Amino acid sequence: MLEKGVAFEEVEVTQIEIKSLLDKSPMGKVPFIEIKEGFLSESTAVPGFFENCTADEPIIPKDPFKAA
Numbered sequence: 001m002l003e004k005g006v007a008f009e010e011v012e013v014t015q016i017e018i019k020s021l022l023d024k025s026p027m028g029k030v031p032f033i034e035i036k037e038g039f040l041s042e043s044t045a046v047p048g049f050f051e052n053c054t055a056d057e058p059i060i061p062k063d064p065f066k067a068a
């Protein structure tokens with residue numbers, strides 16, 4: 001998100017009540033993000049989401065091997 005210049009607020013997981021955490025991240029894993037569409041976890045999915053949102057300014061190479 002820093003790389004993409006996306007504004008965000010970081011919340012320490014210790015500040016979130018456990019039920020609320022599990023509503024946001026059902027496996028209880030961190031990190032996760034809240035976006036207008038809902039919550040996203042998995043650190044592989046999050047960069048892909050932002051990459052697709054700002055496709056005109058890619059940071060992931062189009063070439064599958066280079067992207068990997």
Ligand SMILES: N[C@@H](CCC(=O)N[C@@H](CS)C(=O)NCC(=O)O)C(=O)O
Nearest residue numbers: 027028029030031032041042043044
């Ligand atoms: N596959 C997840 C793994 C995330 C993960 O395992 N996070 C650890 C902290 S670094 C965690 O939430 N551990 C708590 C738990 O497993 O209950 C990702 O890449 O986002």
